[in-house]
Amino acid sequence: MSLYRRLASQSTLIFGARLGGAGLIFVVQAMIARFWGAEILGEYLVIIATVNLVAVVMPLGFQTIGTYFAAEYRARQDRRQLRAFLMRAYGHAVGMFAALVILGHPLLDLLGQGASTLALHFVPACLLAFGTTMVFINGAVLVGLKRPLAGFLADTIFRPMVVIAAFAGASIFLSSPDTAFTVMLWVVGIGYAVISIVHFGFVVSAARSIGQASSLDDPQHVRRWWRFALPWVLISLATDFFFDIDLLILSAHMPREELAVFGICTRIFSLISFGVAAVYAVIMPDMFESEASDDRAGFHRKVGEANLVAGALSALLFIGMSLLGPFALRLFGPEFAAGAMPLSVLCLALLVRSLMGPASVVLSIHDRPWSSIPAVFLGLATLFVANLLLVPPYGLMGAAVAALIAISLWSISLWYVALRTARVDVSIFAWLRRPHTVPAE
Template sequence: MSLYRRLASQSSVIFAARLFGAGIVFVVQALIARTWGADILGEYLVIIATVNLVAVTMPLGFQTIGGYFAAEYRAHGNRRQLVAFLARAYGHIALVFAVLLVAGQPLLSLFGLGQGTVARHFLPVMLLAFGTTMVFVNGAVLVGMKRPFAGFFADTLFRPMIVIAGFAAAAAIADADAAFTALLWWVACGYVAICLIHFGFVVATVLAVADEGTASTREPRRWWRFALPWVVIGLATDFFFDIDLLLLAALLSREELAIFGVCTRVFSLVSFGVAAVYAVTMPEMFESEARQDRAGFNRKVSEANLVAGGLSVFLFVVMLIAGPFALMLFGPAFSAGAVPLAILCLALVVRSLLGPASLVLSIHDRPYASLPAVGLGVVTLVGGNFLLVPAFGLMGAALAALFAISLWSGALWWTALKTAKVDVSIFQRWRRTIERATPAE
C-alpha cells in the first residue's frame, strides 16, 4: 500500500474515532452547561486544563520522545534498550505522582489557591493526571511501534465513554456541586482502569520486538538531550490552549472563559486530524533518515504535508459552516464563539502549511533548535492576551492565539530550513513541481 493510501486510511480511521469520542465529550459539556450552569462548565474546563499540564510534566518529557525512540529501537531490534527507556519513563511518573500527593496541597496553599477548584477536588484531579500521563506514554510508544490504533483509541474512544457514563451517574444527584464532584470521581477512577489496560497492550507489543541488541549505558544522556527540549515543546504546542485558558482565567468572565474553552476544545479536535497524519508518518520518516535516504525522507514529508494541509483547509470550511450550530448546543450565549472558533481554525491552516518542523529538527538530532521559536510563540500569546483581551474580549483571545501560532510556526519553518537544510512546508512540493514542469533552457 502506498504512503498516500495508508495515510488516508489510517489517519481517517483515527480521526473518525476521535470525532466520535469528541462528539460524546462535546455533548457532555453541553449538558453540564445546561444542567449545572456555565460557571461549573468553566470550572470543569479549568480542571481539565490543569490535569493536562500536570500530566505532561509527570514523565519529565519522556512521553514526547516515546514514539521517536520506540521507532528507533524497534527498527534496530533492540528490545533491551526499549525496556530500559520505558522503565525510566514509568519510573518518572511514579516518582512525580508520589511527590504531588504529598506536596500538592501545601503548594496550592502557598500560592493562594488553597480554596480554588483544583484544591477542592485534589484527589480526583491527581488520579486523572496519573491516568492521563500513563496514556500519553503508552500511546506514544504504541504509535512508534506502528500500532497507531492501539496508541490513540484509549484517549479518543474509551475516555469519552468513561466521561458520559460518569455524567449519567452524577446527573441523578440533585445538588449541582455534589454532582460535579461525583462526575470527577467517576471519570478519574474509570480512566485509571483504562490506562492500566492500555499498559498491558504496551507490554505485549514490547515482548514481540526482536532482542538482538544490548542496553547501552550512554543512551540515557541521549534521552535527556531530547526530552528536556521536548517537554517545553509539548507544553507549548499540544497543550497550548490549556496554558491559554489558565492565562485567560484572570481576564475573562467565567461565562466567556467557558465559551472560549469550548472553542479551544473544538479546535483541539480538528487539529488532532492533522496530528494523526504526522503520527502515522513519523516511523516512516525515521526509517528513511536511518537509511540516509534523503530523497525518501523529503518525499514522505511532502506527502504528509499535502494530506495535512488539505485536511486543515477542509476542516476550516466545515467549521465555518457547522461551528455556529455546534456552539448553539451549549445555549444561546455560546453563539458568541462562532467567529473566534473560525479564527482558531485559520491558525491550524497556517500551522499545517508550514509543516512539522519540530519533528524534523529532532529527527535530524537538533531538538534544542525548536526552543527559540516556541518561546517566541508563548511570549506573543501572553503579550497578545494582555493587549487584546481587555479591549476585544473573545475576539482578542482568538486573535492573540492566531498571531502566536502563526509566528512560532513561521519561525520553526525558518529554523528547520537554515539548520537542517529541509524545507518542511507544503510550498517546497509546489516549487519542485514547477521546477520539473519548467523546461531547461
C-alpha cells in the first residue's frame, strides 16, 4: 500500500471515530445549554479546560514524548528501555495525582478560588484529570508502537459514551440543574478513570510484542527523556491545549454566555483539527525510522506527503465549516449563531498550521527540542496581548482574530527555526518545489 493510501485510510478511520465520538459530546453540550442553561455550559467548559491543562502537566511531559521514544525503542526492538520509560511515565502520573488530591484544595484557597466552580467539584475533577493523564500516556505510546487506532480508542469512543450516559442519567433522575450537573461530573470522573486503566492494558499487550534487546540499562536514556520532556510539555500546552489556555484567559474578559459560544467554536475547531493531527500521528513512526536509517530522501518524502494530505484536508475542512458551521452552532440555541464567522476565522488558522508543517516534531527528531520554545512563547504572548486589544471592542470576532494571529505567528516562526537550525524546510512549499516520484510501500 502506498504511503498516500495508508495516510488517507488510517487517518480517515481515526478521524471518523473521533467525529462520531465528538458528535455525542456536541449533543451533550447542546443539551446542557438548552436544559441547564448557557451559564452551566460555560462552567462545564471551564472545568474541562482546567482538567486538560492539569492533565498535561501531571506526567511532567512524558506523555508528549511517548510517541517519539516508543517509536525509537520499537525500531531498535529494545523492550528493556521501553519498560523503563513506561514505569517512569506512569509513576509520574500516579505521584502527581496523589499530590493533586492532597494539595489541590489548599492551593485553590490560597489563590482565592475556594468557592469557585472548580473547588465545588474538586474530587470528580481530580478523577477526570487522572483518567485524562493516563489516556494521554497510553495513546502516545500506542501511536509510537504503530497502534494508532488503539491509541485513540479511549478518547474518541469511550469517553463520549461515558459523558452522554452520565448526562442522560442525571437529566432523567434529577430535576435540579445544579445537582444534575454535579452528579454528571462524578459519573464522568469515575467512569473515565476506569476506562483509562482498561486502556493501559492495550499498552501492556503492545509492549510485549517488542523484542528484548540484550543491551543493559543505559542511564543516559533518563537524561534524554528529561531533555525532551521539559520542552515538549510546553509545546503540547501551546498546541494541543491552546484553546483551553485561551478560554481561561477569556474568562476574565467575557460573560459566561459569550464564553460558552466561543468555547463551542473552539471545540468544533479542535474536532476538525484532530483530522490533521491524525495524519501526522500515522506518519510519525515512519519519519523516525527514515531518520534513524539515515534515509534523508525518504524522510523528506514522508514529511512532504504528510503535509500534502494535511493541507488538502485543512482546505476541505475550512470550506465545510464555512458552509455547515452555522447549522451546527444553531443546535445549541439561537444565541450560538453569533459564532459562525469566528468559527470560519479559526479554521483559517488550521490551514496555516498545516502549510507550515510539523516543525516541532522535526526539530525533536534532529535532537533540537528546545529550539521550539521561543516560537511557543511568542505565540502565547501574542495571544494574550491580542486578546487584550481585540476582545473588548470586537467580542467573539476579536477573540477569533487574536487566535488566528497567534497561531499563524508561531507556525511561521517554528518553520523558520527548523529551516535555520535543522536545515530542513518542513513546509508544503518545499514538497511542491521538489521533483519527486511516489513509490509504493
